[in-house]
Amino acid sequence: MWNFVEETARDVFRAYNFQEIRTPIFESTELFARGVGEETDIVAKEMYTWEDRSRKSPLTDAPHEAAADVLGGGQSLTLRPEATAGIVRAYIEHKLWDRGLNKLYCIGPMFRRERPQKGRYRQFYQIDAEIIGPASAGSDSPARDAELLEMLATLLDRLGIAGWNLELNSVGCPNDREAFNQALRKALEPVVGQMCADCQRRAVTNPLRVFDCKVPADQPIIEKLPRISQFLDEPCRRHFDEVQQILTKVGIPFSLNDRLVRGLDYYTRTAFEFTHGALGAQNAILGGGRYDGLSEALGGPPAPGIGFAIGEDRLVMSLPQSAESVLKKPDVYVAALGTGMNGEAARLARELRRENLVVDLGDEGFRLKKSFEAATRAGAKYILIVGENEVKADAFALKNLASGEQVSVPRGELAQKIRA
Numbered sequence: 001m002w003n004f005v006e007e008t009a010r011d012v013f014r015a016y017n018f019q020e021i022r023t024p025i026f027e028s029t030e031l032f033a034r035g036v037g038e039e040t041d042i043v044a045k046e047m048y049t050w051e052d053r054s055r056k057s058p059l060t061d062a063p064h065e066a067a068a069d070v071l072g073g074g075q076s077l078t079l080r081p082e083a084t085a086g087i088v089r090a091y092i093e094h095k096l097w098d099r100g101l102n103k104l105y106c107i108g109p110m111f112r113r114e115r116p117q118k119g120r121y122r123q124f125y126q127i128d129a130e131i132i133g134p135a136s137a138g139s140d141s142p143a144r145d146a147e148l149l150e151m152l153a154t155l156l157d158r159l160g161i162a163g164w165n166l167e168l169n170s171v172g173c174p175n176d177r178e179a180f181n182q183a184l185r186k187a188l189e190p191v192v193g194q195m196c197a198d199c200q201r202r203a204v205t206n207p208l209r210v211f212d213c214k215v216p217a218d219q220p221i222i223e224k225l226p227r228i229s230q231f232l233d234e235p236c237r238r239h240f241d242e243v244q245q246i247l248t249k250v251g252i253p254f255s256l257n258d259r260l261v262r263g264l265d266y267y268t269r270t271a272f273e274f275t276h277g278a279l280g281a282q283n284a285i286l287g288g289g290r291y292d293g294l295s296e297a298l299g300g301p302p303a304p305g306i307g308f309a310i311g312e313d314r315l316v317m318s319l320p321q322s323a324e325s326v327l328k329k330p331d332v333y334v335a336a337l338g339t340g341m342n343g344e345a346a347r348l349a350r351e352l353r354r355e356n357l358v359v360d361l362g363d364e365g366f367r368l369k370k371s372f373e374a375a376t377r378a379g380a381k382y383i384l385i386v387g388e389n390e391v392k393a394d395a396f397a398l399k400n401l402a403s404g405e406q407v408s409v410p411r412g413e414l415a416q417k418i419r420a
């Protein structure tokens with residue numbers, strides 16, 4: 001099922017001209033702190049971070065200057081909690097804009113120290129895609145936002161996932177955020193004393209993060225706070241309107257959710273999540289948004305971008321039962337029957353596999369009953385008996401396990417008969 005999801009994703013990404021990028025599993029802690037934001041739950045509580053070996057020889061524990069020069073040392077490293085920061089780091093470091101690489105995707109494990117539950121793991125897998133580039137190449141255009149969202153709808157449809165809901169918001173630009181933060185601080189002042197300790201801290205350092213709070217008692221208070229949608233400036237409002245217009249034009253349904261601020265600090269303008277009812281509490285299959293200032297924050301040139309990450313574990317859980325039909329069961333189980341038959345069976349299996357059939361193989365020590373049980377358990381369509389008489393005649397007993405029909409088929413016609 002995981003292969004089916006990844007193959008389908010690669011296929012869809014190819015149709016939209018995305019290229020694969022593989023970034024390191026761990027990078028410097030500073031990258032994530034600066035990229036994702038010090039005040040986010042991810043950076044403040046959830047990262048797996050360690051100090052790299054100090055400047056000492058790994059063997060003797062004695063200072064070892066030559067080794068230290070090669071190994072670096074004392075650096076703080078972190079298992080990647082998400083892919084965007086690493087991809088933007090690579091974009092800057094390798095000047096990917098010079099090579100016309102502006103649509104990138106990455107599939108792999110991410111790590112967050114969260115309390116494990118259904119759909120939430122400490123090592124989980126993301127399928128991440130990003131569109132990034134100079135504004136002159138149109139990377140800030142609402143057309144990119146809509147293209148990315150339409151691609152996601154196409155991918156979920158191709159996977160047979162029905163009943164998803166696209167929730168959309170705009171979190172504005174730094175200008176809007178300034179005014180919004182002021183209003184938030186003011187609204188929080190009289191009520192923050194009744195909120196959880198995290199919210200009391202957030203109210204001072206980064207009030208937007210109050211919206212990440214999951215403490216039930218805080219929710220009625222948060223419900224009454226001002227929303228970013230009331231603070232969008234004219235260009236942000238127009239940008240968001242146009243994203244919606246294109247989505248409507250191409251027939252992608254969405255609902256507006258002005259509480260959606262996403263748990264990472266780099267977002268600007270469009271922010272979104274796709275949720276799925278069958279998942280329970282952890283119902284976001286994927287999330288993403290625009291991050292127009294991230295490249296500059298990491299020391300790069302202006303490079304507006306937008307992207308998403310699918311939680312692959314959750315995506316696999318929301319696949320319909322019917323998707324199991326993609327699991328390829330053996331076309332045939334080749335049963336060796338009697339001493340000396342392993343070689344003959346292996347030869348037949350080799351011939352059939354070269355005809356692109358899926359073949360499972362038994363052992364001459366199995367009795368007939370055990371071979372039938374093994375073939376049935378493997379879900380094979382046919383069982384093929386390779387015994388001394390069959391080898392002599394160069395024709396083999398082929399039994400359809402569903403219908404029970406059994407025929408004798410000459411070696412040269414086996415592949416064709418099985419395929420039919």
Ligand code: HAM
Nearest residue numbers: 082084120121124284285286287288289307308309311
């Ligand atoms: P995120 O919302 O933190 O965004 O994660 C994206 C998705 O990863 C979530 O919707 C969820 O499906 C999955 N996920 C997150 N944490 C876990 C976990 N502990 N266990 C299982 N699944 C999980 C990001 O990571 C951004 N980098 C997305 C992005 C890309 N924005 C722009 N470009």
